[in-house]
Every structure is written in structure tokens, then in C-alpha cells.
Amino acid sequence: MSADRKLYEGKAKILYATDDPEVLVAHFKDDATAFNAAKRGTIVRKGEINCAISTHLFQRLEACGVPTHWLDTPAIDRMHVKAVEIVPLEVVVRNVAAGSLCRQTGITLGTEIDPPLVEFFYKNDELGDPLLTRDRLRLLNLATPEEIDRLRELALTVNRHLSEFFASCEITLVDFKLEFGTTSDSQIVLADEISPDTCRLWDRRESDPERRVMDKDRFRQDLGQVESAYEQVLERVLAQVEASSNAAT
Ligand code: ADP
Ligand code: MG
Secondary structure, X not given: OOOOEEEEEOOOEEEEEOOOOOEEEEEEOOEEEEOOOOEEXXXXXXXXXXXXXXXXXXXXXXXXXXXXXXXXXEEOOEEXXXXXXXOOEEEEEEEEOOHHHHHHHOOOOOOEEEEEEEEEEEOOHHHOOOEOOHHHHXXXXXXXXXXXXXXXXXHHHHHHHHHHHHHHOOEEEEEEEEEEEEOOOOOEEEEOOOOOOOEEXXXXXXXXXXXXXXXXXXXXXXXXXXXXXHHHHHHHHHHHHHHHHHHXX
16 A cells, blocks of 8 residues: 555545555545535535445446445545546436526426436536537547447436435435446446535425535535435435345345
8 A cells, every 4th residue: 555656636536546446545525615616615524434434335236237436445435447448528417407407498496307317527627517419428528429328328327326225314415426437357447436426416305495404515505414314314324234134144
């Protein structure tokens, strides 16, 4: 580990190289940012909580046949992942209207979206991660129509599994952002993280529109109790993981 070389520091994670060029370490930080890093702060224990939640969700998705970059989790806030070339797209799936969809279309917050909406954003902080159309994707040479179809299919599969899993935790998976990458053997795998930083999660035990929020919107909108919301998501995920492993034995 001491030989690990820092490759890149992002807003939420630091990537280190290892002795194996195919393997990276992703260190999850407590740093929180919103609005393209215009707002910055710290969420205590976020690194370990997001690392733990991502670990469980990646393991679960792998078990469902979705290829991911996850290899193992050697420390509470560190994951070994397959080194990939990140596809510069943020693939967003929405089951319930929230966030930019409401701002840009006027659809009321909380409106159910069925079938789920899949959207592609350009992963480019300088440009503010703009929404792309199919034609713009092609124009920018970011993905061929076949690749877009594949990403869309994978994102919808992830959505089916995660929506069901979170429902068993009494949490609604409102929407989420995925990143994909290409491995050295040209396989497309799910990369990055799946956590309350990248998902909107609403507590089904709460009807109040502010109290139900269990994700980074608490930080974005200064709703308070950010840490306890993240802790609560992890607690429910762990309880559900344990319940399903007991059921399997
Ligand atoms: P950002 O500031 O872009 O949100 P993060 O701090 O979340 O960045 O993550 C750091 C970087 O790691 C991001 O550019 C992300 O796309 C990239 N990344 C995630 N998983 C992998 C991987 N398996 N291989 C290479 N890069 C990865
Ligand atoms: Mg990120």
C-alpha cells in the first residue's frame, strides 16, 4: 500500500495506482460538494458510509449479473477497483421527478415516472455536465448508437435491481447517476460509486417532503441532519443484506 501512487483527486474520491496496472484503489473522502463544487463542506463519516453502501450494492449487482469495477474493500473507506477508461457520460435513471427534471420541464416534484426515464449528461465540469441528446452524443463521438443502447439497457437493469432492493429497505429510489468504464479487455462495466451522494433516496416511513430526504439533497438544500441520514441508509442496507444472507443459508 505504501507504494500506492496518487493518480487523481476528484471531488469525492482519490484514486491511487497499485503494483498491478489493472487495479486501482479508490479512497472515499468525507468532502461534500454540490452545484458543480460551488458549495463545499464535509459530511462526517461519509467516506466510510459511501464506501460500505457502494460495496454492498456492487456485490449485489454482480450477483445479478451486472459487471462492475468492484474487486474488494480492504479498508472501511477504500475499495480495490478494476482500472477502467471512464466513458465521459453520466447516465441518470429517474423513477420519480426531482431535481433538474422538475426545474427544466415544470413537472411537479414527486410525480411518478413510468416507464423510468434514462438521460445522458456530458461528464464535463467546465461545461456544467450538460444534458445530451442522441444526436449530440453522436456529434461529440462520445458513444455510438449501439453503445448508447447498451448503456441504457444496463442502466435500466441496475434500476430494476436497486429499486427492488431499496424498496425492501423501505426507501424509494427516486433517481440516480451511474458512470461506466471500459476495461483493458474492452468490457463495459459499471464504475464509480452508488451512494447517497449519487442517488436520491426517500424514506418511505416519512411523508413529510423534507424529513423523507436521505441523500445529498440534505446537504444541497441545508436541510440539516445530513450525517444521520447517510448513517440511516447504511443501517437499512446492512440490515437488508443480513436478512437476505440469513434467508439464503
Ligand atoms: P468527480 O469529482 O468527477 O465526481 P470522484 O471524486 O467521484 O470524481 O471520482 C474520481 C474519479 O474517478 C472520477 O473521474 C471517476 O469518473 C473516476 N473513476 C471511478 N471509477 C474508476 C475506475 N474504476 N477507473 C478509473 N477511474 C475511475
Ligand atoms: Mg463523483
